[in-house]
Amino acid sequence: MEILKQQDNGNVKIADVTFYFRSQMTARDKAALDMIGEYQNGKWSIDRTAHLTKIIELFVTGWDGVTEDGKPVPYSYEVLMTRLPGVITGTVDLLAELATDIGKTVGLFPTAETELKKNA
Numbered sequence: 822m823e824i825l826k827q828q829d830n831g832n833v834k835i836a837d838v839t840f841y842f843r844s845q846m847t848a849r850d851k852a853a854l855d856m857i858g859e860y861q862n863g864k865w866s867i868d869r870t871a872h873l874t875k876i877i878e879l880f881v882t883g884w885d886g887v888t889e890d891g892k893p894v895p896y897s898y899e900v901l902m903t904r905l906p907g908v909i910t911g912t913v914d915l916l917a918e919l920a921t922d923i924g925k926t927v928g929l930f931p932t933a934e935t936e937l938k939k940n941a
Contacts, residue, residue, distance in 0.1 A: 873920035
């Protein structure tokens, strides 16, 4: 088994903010995400909110475009969770959009491309 080779950060632009994130999932990341669920009566139950926020906590490394009184605000998970609006540009759910884009990039959520590779 080969160890992961360093890759450039991924990024996603949502409204006027560019979020930067680690583009690879490590064993530790996977374990942390797997522990979000609870095993009951032979089934795993996952708290979707906890899962999405954990993805953001684990992977997001920075941002550009967040300001306060016209001045750039340095990235922090706390500020992202408590000071950014939940819905932007009409109906876009910020956290769901961000976590989904990260999840697709790091392989947590299937994409059409990964499904085609599986079935080839």
